[in-house]
Amino acid sequence: MYVEVETTTLGRYLAALRQREEGRRHEAGLLPPTRKLSRERTAGEAHITASYLTKVERDEVGQVAVGILWQLAEAYHVSEDEWRYVCDLAGHGAPYPYLAGMDLALTMPPLEEFRAALTPMMFTEMDEATTDLVAFVTPQRQLIAANRAYLDTYPTHRPGMFHLEWAFTDESKEIFINWDEQVDLGVAWHRGIMGRYGHTQWAQESHRRLWEFADFRRKWEAQDVAYSRPAVPETLLRIRGRRYAMTIESWQMQHSSLPIGKTRCRLRPFPEQ
Numbered sequence: 001m002y003v004e005v006e007t008t009t010l011g012r013y014l015a016a017l018r019q020r021e022e023g024r025r026h027e028a029g030l031l032p033p034t035r036k037l038s039r040e041r042t043a044g045e046a047h048i049t050a051s052y053l054t055k056v057e058r059d060e061v062g063q064v065a066v067g068i069l070w071q072l073a074e075a076y077h078v079s080e081d082e083w084r085y086v087c088d089l090a091g092h093g094a095p096y097p098y099l100a101g102m103d104l105a106l107t108m109p110p111l112e113e114f115r116a117a118l119t120p121m122m123f124t125e126m127d128e129a130t131t132d133l134v135a136f137v138t139p140q141r142q143l144i145a146a147n148r149a150y151l152d153t154y155p156t157h158r159p160g161m162f163h164l165e166w167a168f169t170d171e172s173k174e175i176f177i178n179w180d181e182q183v184d185l186g187v188a189w190h191r192g193i194m195g196r197y198g199h200t201q202w203a204q205e206s207h208r209r210l211w212e213f214a215d216f217r218r219k220w221e222a223q224d225v226a227y228s229r230p231a232v233p234e235t236l237l238r239i240r241g242r243r244y245a246m247t248i249e250s251w252q253m254q255h256s257s258l259p260i261g262k263t264r265c266r267l268r269p270f271p272e273q
Contacts, residue, residue: 005211006220007198008191010089011059016223017076018042018057024077046071064090081192085225088195108202109258111160114144117258133246133265137163140193140206144260153239153267162206164190168213177236177243187219188226195225236270245270 022037024030031037039057043050048068055061056068069090073083087093118136126134126147133153135146141163151157154175157166164186166172173179190210197203210216235246244267251262 005208006217007194007207008089008223009059010064010086011057013086013089013223014072014076015057017072017078017082020223021076042072042075045075063092066090066092081226084227085192085195088192093196108138108140108200111138111142111144114138114258114260115159117255117260118145119255122255122262129264131267133263133267135263137261137263139259139261140202141261142206150265153237162209164216165206165209165213168210168215175237175239177238182235183215184219184222184224185226187216187222188224189228191220191223191225192227237267239267243270244268 018037018039021042022031025037026033038050039053040050043053046053046068048071052061053072056064066087069086069092073086078086084093114136122136123145126145129147129149131149133147133150135150136144138144143157143159143161143163143166145159146157154166154171156169156171157163164183167176167179167183167186176182190207194203194207198207235248237244237246247266247268249264249266253260253262
């Protein structure tokens with residue numbers, strides 16, 4: 001069944017933030033439960049007209065001035081990452097950094113070029129790591145190559161798949177005990193990537209592949225956004241009936257002018273509760 005891919009526009013996101021702020025004010029007793037946070041009230045707080053806010057939320061205006069966005073952001077109590085996302089959607093993202101190693105043309109080489117950039121030493125490292133899970137990934141976390149321990153642990157995560165794409169497979173749900181927490185972080189990070197790079201072919205392709213998963217579409221509706229994935233000291237896994245705690249180490253490297261990420265995961269048995 002074909003499902004139309006949905007992305008986020010500035011207007012849609014601002015409307016969602018206004019709805020969220022309405023709920024926050026209801027819970028805080030700042031707005032009667034029977035009343036909505038109207039465009040008229042919000043426009044007054046942001047010192048703009050209600051008709052202009054209506055056009056902004058319907059994406060019927062050109063680039064919205066930073067000052068107006070800031071007034072709306074203050075009214076909606078946005079986080080730092082949410083403010084950055086608003087700026088990216090509005091086309092004001094230039095002061096913020098790009099993905100590590102990305103050029104100003106926002107191009108992403110094909111996977112074959114990343115594969116060719118792996119050095120003999122990288123392959124040796126993978127071969128010699130018999131217990132640790134070693135993998136090399138592109139900036140958008142597409143798997144380039146991995147060692148035997150990695151592929152034995154995640155049999156269906158093959159080179160060419162995005163980490164987040166694999167996360168929505170049945171295998172991932174069986175392995176990760178804290179699956180929801182891990183995937184929520186991944187979807188929030190993906191939203192941040194789409195805010196900055198959503199107009200590029202490679203970002204659209206990754207989003208289209210994720211959109212095929214109903215669970216991704218459901219989590220996308222949460223509107224959470226992040227521009228980095230916090231390091232989780234330990235992740236709990238269940239592999240072939242046994243529980244493990246996994247410690248993850250990550251590095252960003254530059255090889256043959258290509259940004260390549262490396263992850264090394266260590267597993268230790270974790271006693272059943």
